Amino acid sequence: MKCINCYKEIKDSLKFCKYCGTKQPADRAAYEREHPELAYALPEEDVSNLIIQQREMEAKQKRQLEEQQRQLEEQQRQLAEQQQQWEEQQQQQQQQQQNSYVINATMPEAYGNRQEPAMPPASNPPAMQQGGNMAPQQAMPQPQAGSLVVSAPQNAAPMAQCQHCGQVIPANAQTCPYCGVPVHQAHYNASQAVVPSVATMAPSRPAVEPYTPTPSDGGDSKKILIVIAAVLGVGILGLLLFYLFQKNKATYLVTDTNELFFSRKGGDKVVKITTDGNDFDIKDHPDWLKVSKSGEGITVNCASRDANDDRSGTIMLKSGRISTPLKVTQRAYATFIKLSETNISMGKDGGSRSITIQTDGGGFNYTAPDYCTVNNLTDQGFTINVNHNSGKHRDGVVKITDGKNVGVLTISQKGVCSSCGGDGRVTCSVCYGSGVIYDWNYYWNYSYSYSCSNCDGRGTKQCSKCGGSGVR
Secondary structure: OEOOOOOOEOOOOOOEOOOOOOEOOOOHHHHHHHOHHHHOOOOHHHHHHHHHHHHHHHHHHHHHHHHHHHHHHHHHHHHHHHHHHHHHHHHHHHHHHHHHHHHHHHHHHHHOOOOOOOOOOOOOOOOEOOOOOEOHHHOOOOOOOOOOOOOOOOOOOOEEEOOOOOOEEEOOOOEOOOOOOEOOOOOOOOOOOOOOOHHHOOOOOOOOOOOOOOOOOOHHHHHHHHHHHHHHHHHHHHHHHHHHHHHHOOOOEEEOOOEEEEOOOOEEEEEEEEEOOOOOEEEEOOOOEEEEEEOOEEEEEEOOOOOOOOEEEEEEEEEOOEEEEEEEEEOOOOOOEEEOOOEEEEOOOOEEEEEEEEEOOOOOEEEOOOOEEEEOOOOOEEEEEEOOOOOEOEEEEEEEEEOOEEEEEEEEEOOEOOOOOOOOEEEOOOOOOOOEEEEEEOOOOEEEEEEOOOOOOOOEEEOOOOOOOOEO
């Protein structure tokens, strides 16, 4: 079976993991039903190899995606160039049609812009008599009174007759400017072309709508746009399917820690996540936590707690079919209290001193000697005040407590030396204050005395406790 903490293979009979020491559940089957991710978990030594293989695979897939993207961009650029060329050709064709229409429409204006009578088919120019006069039977009709007579110019361009409407049109016209019907006989013999006189024109002509060229309806442009949209749609669909495939093919999801601990004050912590999936989701978390994605992992924000009991919960992370739990615990008391100073010494006059606290708790209690007071106690620090000392030297202890954790501050205050009583000198321990040492000569059987060398005959010596100052 696998260890529930490090996921290494251990014997089924073991109650504790021989690698990490984690206690194994008594009911293994029930635990595996509640934690299905244990079946997919990998040992830590295999995770690094999987990570290296996954990174190589991701790099290869990234290069393939970049190549596909480059090819797609090249196709889009070519389609855009073809679209632009097609639009330019359409514009040129429309401009040529408009120019041709303007030229054809303005040609009859050279002859008074009057409607010509229909010419008889297969008519020839009137025969000329000798001397240059027309034959009597083919004389040109004379114009009526009040009609405008305009003679055709000698160098006029050859003209032809539309076989559909009978109007006179230029010989090189491809389409009749009056009825719009194409001219089938494109070339006429200039010697057979007839240029009638304006005098023979009828006084009125039936209204004929001029030909107006119809611009392109843009059907080809719509087809090209549809093709472009289809190509882009297929590309986007392919990327989406690839993204979903990558996201759902994760084989592991590992966090850099198995459990988070927050103090009573709460705060923010970042958890790094490693997975071979394309992405991961935050499926569930306790309501007293705020969990969000950040960089390569998640950021967990824990609110402060005023209650006197601990609380815990589980953040569930998921990538594809792999789910990984992350346990979170918030303690109600401090786990450590560290003071900036542990021993301070004050003079006889007393004074105050500021002490800072490093802790993960808050709401402290304290005890102090009767000659000391603690002010402004917070989770950041406090101020200790020591009163004037008119008596002997004194020592005391200030304790800052939060649950089972205690911070200790020892205070020493100078006062009258307890050894010399403030005199600075003590009785000589050799002569007992006499300054003389008595001795007995057993050979001669008599006594004698001499000055004490320990106190120089004074009987007292300097206090070693206070150094002769009388203050300790």
